[in-house]
Amino acid sequence: MSKSIIIGSTLAVLGLGGMAFGAWQVQQQPEGPQFADITAVTPVTQTVETPRQVCESVPVTRQAQTRDPHSILGTAAGAVIGGVVGNQIGGGNGRKIATVAGVLGGGYAGREIQRNIESGQTVTTTEQRCQTVTDTQQQTVGYDVVWHYDGITRTARLDSVPEGDRVLLEEGQPQWDVVVGGQETTRT
Numbered sequence: 001m002s003k004s005i006i007i008g009s010t011l012a013v014l015g016l017g018g019m020a021f022g023a024w025q026v027q028q029q030p031e032g033p034q035f036a037d038i039t040a041v042t043p044v045t046q047t048v049e050t051p052r053q054v055c056e057s058v059p060v061t062r063q064a065q066t067r068d069p070h071s072i073l074g075t076a077a078g079a080v081i082g083g084v085v086g087n088q089i090g091g092g093n094g095r096k097i098a099t100v101a102g103v104l105g106g107g108y109a110g111r112e113i114q115r116n117i118e119s120g121q122t123v124t125t126t127e128q129r130c131q132t133v134t135d136t137q138q139q140t141v142g143y144d145v146v147w148h149y150d151g152i153t154r155t156a157r158l159d160s161v162p163e164g165d166r167v168l169l170e171e172g173q174p175q176w177d178v179v180v181g182g183q184e185t186t187r188t
Helices: 003-028 072-087 093-119
Strands: 034-063 122-149 152-158 166-170 173-181 184-187
Touching: 072 093, 152 173
Parallel strands: none
Antiparallel strands: 034 122, 034 166, 122 152, 166 173, 173 184
16 A cells, blocks of 8 residues: 555544534534523412500599498488487387387488498599410412423522513523513623
8 A cells, every 4th residue: 555545534523523523513602691581479478467466545434432441421321310200200218119120221322322422432543464476477488489491390499580581591401680672691
């Protein structure tokens, strides 16, 4: 074999190998940035309960406190009046018996009258009454973001709403810190 055939064959093999490697490199070139479409954003909420104290002034009616808890005044007044009335009845020993009966009956009647009058006497005061009430509200704790790429749909939980309608993918993972809308991509 001649030297030129060997050199030519070697160059041809190397040339074909170089062309094949070049074609492979062209095929491995990235097509450009890859994006996933954001198809849904749903807020995730939780119920937060906050207790608080609520106080209000309420009118309260109570029986008035008596100045004479043993009804001495009513008993004495009734006894005097009953004795005077009993003394007007009859004569001699009958008058004495009527007077004693008037004192006893009048004393009893006077005591009961005083108690009835005092039981109907009331005093109205204002009292502060407090109770604990619970305020309930919904608080957003994150967002479930549904994204779709290459026939596959996935969901990610984020702290904030993503901007735009697409998300940049790097090695198949969404880059949520990149704002993508239409054809524009801006790093934040």
